[in-house]
Amino acid sequence: MKAFAALLDRLVYTPGRDAKLRLLADYFARNPDPDRGYALAALTGTLDLAQAKPALVRDLVEARVDAELFRWSYDFVGDLAETVSLIWPKRPEGEVPTLSEVVESLQRAGRRDVPGLIEGWLDRLDVDQRWALIKLVTGGLRVGVSARLARTALATWSGKPLAEIEEIWHGVTPPFTGLFAWLAGRGERPAADATALFRPLMLAHPIEDAELNELDARAYRAEWKWDGIRVQLVAGGAARRLYSRSGDDVSATFPEIVEAMDFDAVLDGELLVGRVTDQGWQPAPFNDLQQRLNRKTGVRGLMESHPAFVRLYDILLDGGEDLRAQPFDERRRRLVAWHGAHARERFDISPLIEFADWGRLRELRAEAREASIEGLMLKRGDSPYLAGRVRGPWFKWKRAPLTVDAVLMYAQRGHGKRSSFYSDFTFGVWRRDLGGAAELVPVGKAYFGFTDAELAALDRWVRSHTVERYGPVRAVEHALVLEIACDSVHASPRHKSGVAMRFPRVHRIRWDKPAAEADDLETVTRMVVAAS
Amino acid sequence: MSDPARGGHWIRPTPTGLYVEPGDFYIDPGRPVGRAVISHGHSDHARSGHDHVLATRETLAIMAGRHGQDCAGAMQAVAYGESLVIGGVTLRLAPAGHILGSAQIVLEHAGQRIVVSGDYKRRPDPTCPPFEAVPCDVFITEATFGLPVFRHPPDRDEIAKLLATAALFPERAMLVGVYALGKCQRVIALLRQAGYDKPIFLHGQLGAMCDVYRRCGVELGELRPVIGMIKEGLAGAIVLAPPGAAAERWARRLPEPLVAQASGWMRVKQRAKQSGVELPLVISDHADWDELLQTIDEIEAPEIWVTHGREEALVHAAKARGRKARALALVGYDEEGS
Numbered sequence: 079m080k081a082f083a084a085l086l087d088r089l090v091y092t093p094g095r096d097a098k099l100r101l102l103a104d105y106f107a108r109n110p111d112p113d114r115g116y117a118l119a120a121l122t123g124t125l126d127l128a129q130a131k132p133a134l135v136r137d138l139v140e141a142r143v144d145a146e147l148f149r150w151s152y153d154f155v156g157d158l159a160e161t162v163s164l165i166w167p168k169r170p171e172g173e174v175p176t177l178s179e180v181v182e183s184l185q186r187a188g189r190r191d192v193p194g195l196i197e198g199w200l201d202r203l204d205v206d207q208r209w210a211l212i213k214l215v216t217g218g219l220r221v222g223v224s225a226r227l228a229r230t231a232l233a234t235w236s237g238k239p240l241a242e243i244e245e246i247w248h249g250v251t252p253p254f255t256g257l258f259a260w261l262a263g264r265g266e267r268p269a270a271d272a273t274a275l276f277r278p279l280m281l282a283h284p285i286e287d288a289e290l291n292e293l294d295a296r297a298y299r300a301e302w303k304w305d306g307i308r309v310q311l312v313a314g315g316a317a318r319r320l321y322s323r324s325g326d327d328v329s330a331t332f333p334e335i336v337e338a339m340d341f342d343a344v345l346d347g348e349l350l351v352g353r354v355t356d357q358g359w360q361p362a363p364f365n366d367l368q369q370r371l372n373r374k375t376g377v378r379g380l381m382e383s384h385p386a387f388v389r390l391y392d393i394l395l396d397g398g399e400d401l402r403a404q405p406f407d408e409r410r411r412r413l414v415a416w417h418g419a420h421a422r423e424r425f426d427i428s429p430l431i432e433f434a435d436w437g438r439l440r441e442l443r444a445e446a447r448e449a450s451i452e453g454l455m456l457k458r459g460d461s462p463y464l465a466g467r468v469r470g471p472w473f474k475w476k477r478a479p480l481t482v483d484a485v486l487m488y489a490q491r492g493h494g495k496r497s498s499f500y501s502d503f504t505f506g507v508w509r510r511d512l513g514g515a516a517e518l519v520p521v522g523k524a525y526f527g528f529t530d531a532e533l534a535a536l537d538r539w540v541r542s543h544t545v546e547r548y549g550p551v552r553a554v555e556h557a558l559v560l561e562i563a564c565d566s567v568h569a570s571p572r573h574k575s576g577v578a579m580r581f582p583r584v585h586r587i588r589w590d591k592p593a594a595e596a597d598d599l600e601t602v603t604r605m606v607v608a609a610s
Numbered sequence: 611m612s613d614p615a616r617g618g619h620w621i622r623p624t625p626t627g628l629y630v631e632p633g634d635f636y637i638d639p640g641r642p643v644g645r646a647v648i649s650h651g652h653s654d655h656a657r658s659g660h661d662h663v664l665a666t667r668e669t670l671a672i673m674a675g676r677h678g679q680d681c682a683g684a685m686q687a688v689a690y691g692e693s694l695v696i697g698g699v700t701l702r703l704a705p706a707g708h709i710l711g712s713a714q715i716v717l718e719h720a721g722q723r724i725v726v727s728g729d730y731k732r733r734p735d736p737t738c739p740p741f742e743a744v745p746c747d748v749f750i751t752e753a754t755f756g757l758p759v760f761r762h763p764p765d766r767d768e769i770a771k772l773l774a775t776a777a778l779f780p781e782r783a784m785l786v787g788v789y790a791l792g793k794c795q796r797v798i799a800l801l802r803q804a805g806y807d808k809p810i811f812l813h814g815q816l817g818a819m820c821d822v823y824r825r826c827g828v829e830l831g832e833l834r835p836v837i838g839m840i841k842e843g844l845a846g847a848i849v850l851a852p853p854g855a856a857a858e859r860w861a862r863r864l865p866e867p868l869v870a871q872a873s874g875w876m877r878v879k880q881r882a883k884q885s886g887v888e889l890p891l892v893i894s895d896h897a898d899w900d901e902l903l904q905t906i907d908e909i910e911a912p913e914i915w916v917t918h919g920r921e922e923a924l925v926h927a928a929k930a931r932g933r934k935a936r937a938l939a940l941v942g943y944d945e946e947g948s
Contacts, residue, residue, distance in 0.1 A: 088775075090879060091888050097779070097868075104778055143758070144930065150923050151759045155878055164759035164877065169900075205763065205877075491857050491886060494782075497869055498861035541859075550857065550886035 079203060081109050082117050082177045083210035089221040093493040098223060102231030106258075113177045115253025118232075120214055122225035124252055127184050130192055130215040132158055138197050142167055159216065162200075163208035172202045178253070180211065226324040236261035241278045241465050244325040246270040274317035276310060276325045277344060277394055277402070278465035282455060282472035290436045290475070298456045299406065300431040300439055303474055304389050305364045305452040305566075306350035307371070311388065313339040320349075330375050332386050338424040343416060346392035346463075348428065350450065351384040359387050359426055361450035364580065365568035389428045390417065391455075394463055402463040406471075409463065443477065449566065453477045479563040480605050481585055482507065483596045485518055486558040489540040490551045492525070499533055500540040500552065501525055503584065505560050509575070509599040518556055519575040519599060527563065527583030536587065559588035559596050567605040577602055620699075620719055621748075623938040628726060628750070628917075632719055633699035635664075637726050647701070649728025650712035651676070651791055664688060666703055668711025668826050672791060675822040690739065706730040707741035708895050709792030710823055716744050724748040725909070731894065732901040733765065736799040737792075737828050741905075749911035750938070753919030754896040755874055762874060762898040768891045769797075769804045772848070772870060775889055780846040783864040784889070787853035787871035790816050792895050794850055795823045797872050798830045800893070801848065809834045811844065813851035813860070841865050856886070874898070903927060 085105045092098050102121075106114050119125035139162045140148060148165060155161040183195055196215060200208055213219050229247060233240040238261055249270040250257045259265030308323040318339040320329045329336045332349065350361040351370060362384070370380055393413040394402050401409050410430070417427055431454070433439040443454055453476035461471030484507050489500035502525040506518035528536065539558060546553040563585035570578035577599075621630050627639035635645035642659035649655055649665075651672030656665070658681035663670070667687040674681065688694065690713065693702045703713035708729040715726040723746040730741050730752065755762075776784045788794040794816050801810065809832040812820065820830055836849055845865050855861060856869040871887045874894030882890035897905060906914060906928055914928040914935040921937035928935035 084771075088889075091883065091890060093888065097888075100778060144927075146926055147758050147923055150920075151757050154757055154920075155759055156880060160879055161759060164761065167758075205761065493886070493888060494868070495866045497785075497856055497867050497886075498859060549884045 079177055079180060079199075079207045079210060080174050081105060082113065082120075083203075083207040085117065086210045086213065086219060086221050087206045089223055092222075095227070097494070098227060099231050099234050102223070102228060103235035106232065106235045106261075111255050111258055112253030115255060115258060116177050116181045118228060118254055119252035120219060121221075121223050121228045124225075125181065125214075126252070127181065127215065127217075128187060128189065128192055129217045130196060132216050134193055135159070135162055135196070135212055135216065138162075138193065138200070139165065159209055159212040163205050163212060166200050166205075166208055168201045170202055170204045170207075174202060174204075174207065175199055180214070181253075184215065224324070225326050229325075232257075232261060236263075242267070244276060244278055247325060248274055248276055248319065248321075248327065274312055274314075274319045276312065276319070276321045278325070279308060279310060279323050279346065280392075280463050280465065280472060281323075281467040282457075282474040283467060283469050285456070285473040285475050287440070287475075293436075293456075293473075295433070295435050295439075297458050297460070299410070299459055300433055301391070301428045301455050301457070302431070302446070303452045303455045303476070304348040304350060304361060304428065305450050306348040306361065306367055306389070309347060309349045309388060310394075311335070311339055311343075311345040311347065313344075314342040331370065331373055333375075334381055335386055335388060335424055338422045341420050342397050343393060343420075344395035345388075345390055345413075345425075346394060347388040347390040347425070349386060349388050351386050352450075353385070354423075359389070361389070361448075363449035363568060364566070365570070365578075387424045387426065389426055391428050392463060405460040405462065406457050407459040443475065446477070451477070452565065476565070479565060479585070480567060482521070482562045482564070482579075482602055482605075483559050483588060483591065484521060484562050485556050485593045485596045486540075486554055486560055487518055487520055487556065488551055488553050489536075496533075499537045501533060501537070503536070503560065505562060507575070507597045507599050507602055508594075516594075521573070521575045521577055521599070521602060522562065522564070522579040522582040524560070524562060524582045524584050527585055528587070532584075532587060557593050559591040559593055560584050561586040561588055567602060569606050575599060575602075577606060620722075621717065621724055623940055627940065628938075630699055630717060633696040633701070633717075635696060637715055638728070645696075646682075647715055648673070649706065649715060649726065650708055652709070652729070655728070658682065662686065664701075666690065666711040666713050669713070670711075671822050671826060672711060672819070675818055676791075704742040704744050705739040707732065707735055707738060709735075710738045710795070710826060710828060712738060714742070714744065716746070722747045724750065725911070726750045727752055727905075729754070729896055730905075731897045732904060733762070735796055735895070736803055737795050737823060743905065743908045745909060746911050748913045748915060749906070749909050750915040750917060751902065751905065751924070752896065753902065753916045753921050753924040755894065755898050756902060756916070756920035756924035758899045758923070760874060760877055760898045761900055762877070762892050762894050765800050765893055766804065768872075768893050769800045772801075772889065772891060773804065773806065775868065775870075776846060776848060779868055782846070782866040782868045783844045784848045785856050785861060785864060785867040785869050786848060786850050786891070787856065787869070787873075787887070788816070788850050789873075790852055791819045793872055793893070795820060795828060795830060796895065797850065797891075797893060798833070799828065802829070802831050806848070807831060808847070811836045811839065811847050811849040813849070813855055815852050816850055836863065839863070853885075903931075906931065906933065 088101050151165050152161045229243050232243055246268050250268050256268045260267045310321040312319045318336050322328050351367045352359050352361040393409055456473040458471045484505035487506045488504040490502040492501035504520050504523045506520040508516040509519045510516045543555040544552045562582050564579040564582040566580045568578050620632050628637040635647055636643045637647050638649055638655040639646050645662045646660040647664045651669045656673050658677040661683040663682040664686045670685045670687055688703050690703050690705050700718040702716040704716055706712040706714045706728050717724045725744050725746040732741050788797050811834050861867055868888050870889035870891055872891040872893040876882045876890030876892045914933050916924050916937045917940045925935040925937050
């Protein structure tokens with residue numbers, strides 16, 4: 079538990095991706111099997127443990143600590159796991175259990191043994207270790223590490239390509255001893271679970287309008303870039319898996335899709351929510367899909383109000399036949415044929431767009447108003463399906479961004495290279511009441527889009543226009559207008575303004591524009607994409 | 611204010627500070643007075659402008675270093691253990707273990723002994739002599755960390771964390787936020803104890819107090835100002851600066867600073883995160899909860915008064931131990947240097 083607790087403690091405070099990778103790689107390098115394997119499982123959400131409820135932990139501490147003192151402490155700290163780990167009255171005694179000892183004991187234990195085990199460990203652990211234990215047994219570490227980042231750290235540490243690790247990821251199980259042996263150069267590469275194997279996706283490069291003319295329009299096929307989440311569907315034998323683009327298994331979140339996957343193929347597509355009309359599926363904006371993301375299971379009510387479907391882009395395997403080396407045009411033909419033979423109500427095909435030249439495509443792109451369209455995809459007709467982001471065969475040509483003139487309200491300092499710079503900007507727009515009085519309401523936060531020189535200038539401005547400080551945050555005079563670009567605007571009851579922006583970034587700093595002339599909330603609300 | 615039925619009716623809290631009536635002096639007064647006895651050099655306890663100040667030699671050196679030689683009308687140095695009588699009150703200073711020169715004030719009058727702890731801690735500190743437990747009738751204690759969630763880990767673990775992080779990020783500077791008096795020198799001394807013998811770099815505001823410590827005989831090893839260093843020269847270096855300097859433009863001379871802070875408040879994750887700290891170091895110059903209780907147990911005073919901090923929990927715990935206890939609610943002592 080010692081090294082694992084120290085790792086979690088460091089991760090909690092470490093904001094930077096690179097720094098997190100280094101902490102993880104260092105942990106994997108220094109710790110033995112099977113500890114590091116269980117740590118990897120805990121970080122990637124693949125650890126199967128009898129979970130304890132927070133109430134159990136609370137009962138344990140209340141039996142040991144004066145109720146009044148506990149109440150004051152909990153009020154002060156605000157988090158149960160942390161309060162318990164700090165207030166636990168015993169100074170650590172005896173040998174610190176290893177992570178494997180904790181995990182394996184919990185896996186063997188019956189439900190009634192769990193409280194006694196936890197209490198015994200709490201007596202042997204120090205503060206950080208108790209916190210790690212409580213996080214581990216109550217589920218959800220929340221240390222800002224995704225499964226993908228943990229796998230990337232494996233690649234960083236071992237020097238093995240990430241794509242290879244992802245290919246075999248779903249064939250290996252905790253504590254991943256075989257995986258670590260291969261990564262450490264001491265063993266064979268574990269066999270991938272061929273029936274449910276994730277194949278790294280082919281990704282596109284962004285392209286700008288001006289670059290298009292360098293490409294031969296006849297060599298490319300165009301289709302809409304749908305605004306959902308990219309998925310890979312793998313089905314065959316008894317296995318059915320729905321993977322996100324980073325290779326995470328999201329099957330449990332969309333059971334209705336998995337249920338419909340009674341076929342033997344590997345497909346690439348966009349997962350969307352929407353409704354069925356006479357013309358087939360009508361996708362809803364991304365915001366609607368978001369209601370269903372980051373849930374471990376499908377919620378019945380949401381499955382009915384926000385049903386999911388997959389708009390297919392590509393076919394990688396048909397039966398046992400690997401089509402990845404075939405050109406796009408051939409795979410497309412196979413996809414259409416496959417869909418004809420396996421018509422399912424949960425799947426349709428992303429249509430190809432007819433166009434003679436780039437001029438025509440520009441017009442079509444400009445006319446597309448649907449919220450569920452993010453832009454266009456351009457794919458070479460002769461391109462094989464290649465893992466990763468290869469420059470040339472596929473491009474994404476996003477829709478022109480929306481822009482809003484907003485007023486800078488708060489600035490927060492960054493981390494690492496940016497730790498002495500105010501680099502995270504919260505901005506707002508005017509809301510007018512019936513009497514015409516205006517107040518600013520925050521509509522978003524942006525921390526990129528500017529050059530280093532612009533950042534330095536913004537930082538100077540923030541320092542000389544601060545009106546109040548709250549820790550690392552400064553409130554500033556409402557006097558600087560930022561032109562904010564975003565991909566789309568969505569209705570959001572969780573925000574005071576009622577709207578939320580997607581990918582907001584600082585497009586231009588409007589040193590010239592008076593704050594009073596910034597946009598109104600009404601203008602921004604009009605940009606909200608209508609729910610279909 | 612004072613209740614003759616209780617102990618210590620000759621000492622009472624006032625808005626200016628604790629007032630010792632028969633001796634006509636204040637302890638750590640918050641504004642200029644005729645006669646002041648100062649427990650230690652932190653600015654909320656040691657203000658300038660008193661006519662007469664009595665304190666340890668080290669505390670007087672610190673006051674002169676911060677406020678100038680003329681910060682008081684007259685200064686009287688008293689060594690630990692030396693007794694003197696002021697208006698019928700016998701006074702003696704005992705080590706408090708808080709920072710260099712910090713003292714508890716032991717007062718005897720009318721057959722009764724009262725000890726004012728000032729700020730204190732119980733764990734060893736290479737920069738000052740350890741706290742001395744003095745049996746007494748009334749113990750007047752601080753309670754900065756008077757909640758059972760504050761239990762400081764061993765110093766060496768925190769220093770080891772700093773050194774391990776420095777080794778893992780050799781291209782970055784470790785920027786450690788420390789209070790200029792006490793914490794700064796203690797962190798340096800702890801690093802030296804851990805065998806760290808490279809130069810330690812200082813923000814300009816930290817040099818003066820380090821010089822005072824050295825003149826008082828505390829070894830700090832090689833210290834260098836940050837100013838004048840090229841950025842690359844600070845890769846992997848440990849740099850000490852006042853808390854908050856990380857947000858200042860000053861910090862841009864450091865290569866990708868990794869912001870640490872040494873304070874007892876770093877114990878609570880949310881508090882540490884809110885202050886934008888990437889590496890919290892729980893190193894405190896105040897007694898933690900266990901030390902507060904340990905002290906109450908050792909001193910065996912039947913009556914406990916709590917000056918400042920989270921009084922209610924400590925009063926509650928002292929009562930549960932069968933002591934009379936009350937909160938004095940003294941104002942004006944902030945949490946700097948905690």
